[in-house]
Amino acid sequence: MKGKEHNLDLRVSDVKQYQYCPRVVYYQYVMPVDKAVTYKMEKGKAAQEDLEELEQRRKLRAYGLSEGKRRFNWWVHSRDLGLSGKLDMAIETGDAIYPVDFKFTREPPRKNHVYQLAGYALILEDTERRPVTKGFIYLIPEKDAFVFDLTEEIKAECLNTLEQIRDMIRAERFPDPPSRRAKCVDCEYQNYCRDIW
Numbered sequence: 001m002k003g004k005e006h007n008l009d010l011r012v013s014d015v016k017q018y019q020y021c022p023r024v025v026y027y028q029y030v031m032p033v034d035k036a037v038t039y040k041m042e043k044g045k046a047a048q049e050d051l052e053e054l055e056q057r058r059k060l061r062a063y064g065l066s067e068g069k070r071r072f073n074w075w076v077h078s079r080d081l082g083l084s085g086k087l088d089m090a091i092e093t094g095d096a097i098y099p100v101d102f103k104f105t106r107e108p109p110r111k112n113h114v115y116q117l118a119g120y121a122l123i124l125e126d127t128e129r130r131p132v133t134k135g136f137i138y139l140i141p142e143k144d145a146f147v148f149d150l151t152e153e154i155k156a157e158c159l160n161t162l163e164q165i166r167d168m169i170r171a172e173r174f175p176d177p178p179s180r181r182a183k184c185v186d187c188e189y190q191n192y193c194r195d196i197w
């Protein structure tokens with residue numbers, strides 16, 4: 001897929017959010033609105049800054065790796081994929097790169113978080129020309145890292161989601177809400193989804 005074949009650049013976080021609720025992405029691209037900053041978001045940002053300091057000293061054992069170089073807040077962009085994003089951290093070894101996403105939650109990662117890792121993997125494989133077959137999600141409160149296989153199937157699903165997002169934006173199609181309404185409770189866009197309250 002070449003950059004000139006699509007002209008709609010997306011962010012890796014769009015994939016995660018679209019999987020959570022497509023309306024979140026709709027509000028960002030089709031009908032931009034102000035979102036409320038939640039306590040959870042502010043707390044997560046502060047905790048992440050502390051974590052970067054800690055990570056500098058932490059051993060790579062938490063990731064099951066014996067060696068590697070850490071890189072923080074790395075902006076990555078693939079022109080061919082029309083995709084960019086800021087990696088919380090990447091671990092580079094001689095022959096591989098591992099994306100790491102930090103999360104301020106005790107809940108185990110969900111599928112949409114794995115798609116996000118797959119988005120980073122696709123960019124890194126394109127720009128760094130190294131295989132990205134695994135990634136980590138580090139839960140800050142738990143001080144624990146989950147490892148995920150980033151298979152070709154997950155990467156293909158991620159690419160498919162990107163195309164669905166582009167279709168939605170081009171058609172300016174307002175999506176249905178998620179079937180699990182519990183997702184709406186903490187949502188920063190709930191003021192704009194009057195049809196569900």
Ligand code: SF4
Pocket residue numbers: 021022023024176177178183184185187188189190191192193196
């Ligand atoms: S309030 Fe619910 S339907 Fe609306 S954007 Fe948030 S999660 Fe989606």
